Amino acid sequence: MTTKRRTKLKVNKPADIRTHTINFSLNILIFLLVTVIIYLSYSIFIKLTNESVVDLSSIKKGIPSDIIQVEVMNGCGVNGVADRFTDYLRDNKVDVVKIGNFVQFDIDETMVIDRIGNKANADKVADILGVAQNNVITQINDDYFVDVTIVIGRNYFKQTPIIKE
16 A cells, blocks of 8 residues: 655745735736826827817907917117007007017017917007008917017007007
8 A cells, every 4th residue: 555645835924925915016016007008098099189179260260369469579679669569558458478679679660470370360469559561470480379479660659659658
């Protein structure tokens, strides 16, 4: 008769608990990483497939915005002229967000520059200032965060803000 030997496996209880805890922690970490990857993939998918939602109705119709944000740039070199234009524009409900000097001071005629493609905004500002329509131009630039740029030229004394003073 042959006897079978049974060998008992030695189970190290503290090591088994430690291994179980590490495995559980790693499983939670894997779950969190997979969740983040799914979320990022979904975000990229939505970003690539959705058209940008921009209200172009006012641009297409040529209607000026309710709030027109402008920057006033001094292109003639006369001190204080940009401040006078700014005060006049603010009195006429135009939001002046930036005042400064233009890159050069030899601009002959005041210009109104449309920055977003809605020329109606620039036309409205030009009417308020008394700028001729042939000095209203469009230069779309995504780096600017204004609707209209006003460059004050040497003919500033012919513009409405100065005449009305």
